[in-house]
Amino acid sequence: MTRMTTIFDAILDGEIPCHRVFENEHVLAFLDIGPLSHGHTLVIPKERRAQLHELSDDASAEIGRALPRIARAVMSATGATAYNVLQNNGSEAHQAVFHVHFHIIPRFPDGSGLGLNWAPSNISGGEELAAAISNALEGEERAR
Numbered sequence: 698m699t700r701m702t703t704i705f706d707a708i709l710d711g712e713i714p715c716h717r718v719f720e721n722e723h724v725l726a727f728l729d730i731g732p733l734s735h736g737h738t739l740v741i742p743k744e745r746r747a748q749l750h751e752l753s754d755d756a757s758a759e760i761g762r763a764l765p766r767i768a769r770a771v772m773s774a775t776g777a778t779a780y781n782v783l784q785n786n787g788s789e790a791h792q793a794v795f796h797v798h799f800h801i802i803p804r805f806p807d808g809s810g811l812g813l814n815w816a817p818s819n820i821s822g823g824e825e826l827a828a829a830i831s832n833a834l835e836g837e838e839r840a841r
Contacts, residue, residue: 700747705796709743719767723759726767733802734809736775740767740799747795748786760799768801777803781811 707713708727715727718738729737740763744756752760768780783800785792804810820826 700745701795703794703796705741705794705798706745709741709745718770719763721759721763723756724763726763729800733800733811734777734805736771736777736801736803737810738767738771738801740764740801742797744797746797748792749784749797750786752797760797764799764801771801771803775803777805779804781813783811 704713708715709725715725715730717725717727719726719740723743724740725743726738726740729739740760742752742756742760744752746752746756749757764782768782771777772780781800781802781804783802784798800811802811
C-alpha cells in the first residue's frame with residue numbers, strides 16, 4: 698500500500714509553516730493548530746510512516762527520547778500539572794493524519810484537554826492471548 702502525502706509532509710518539506718518547539722535530525726515538535734488545550738503539541742518522526750508499527754527501531758527510539766523532554770517543557774511553559782499523550786493508528790482508532798504523530802495535551806483544572814470515555818470490559822482468554830502476542834514477538838525477533 699502506498700502512503701498518501703500528508704500535511705505533516707508539507708510541514709517537514711517547509712511548504713507549510715508551523716510553530717516549532719523542538720527539532721533535531723529525527724524528530725519535529727510543533728504546536729497543534731487546533732489545540733484541545735493551551736500548549737497542545739504534536740511530536741512527529743521525520744521518518745515518514747503512517748502508523749507506529751511501521752517505524753524503524755531507530756526512529757522509535759528517537760521519538761521515545763524526545764517525548765519526555767518535550768512533555769516537561771510543555772508543562773513548564775504552560776503551568777499544567779498533568780497531561781495526556783495520545784497516539785492513534787488507523788481510521789478506526791480516530792487517526793486523521795496518516796503520519797505517525799503523538800499529541801502532548803496539557804490538562805488544567807478547568808477541564809480543558811482530552812476528554813475520555815473509558816469503558817473497560819472483562820478479559821477473556823487472557824492466557825491464550827498473552828501467549829499469541831508473545832509468540833508474535835518471538836517471530837518478529839527471529840525475522841530480524
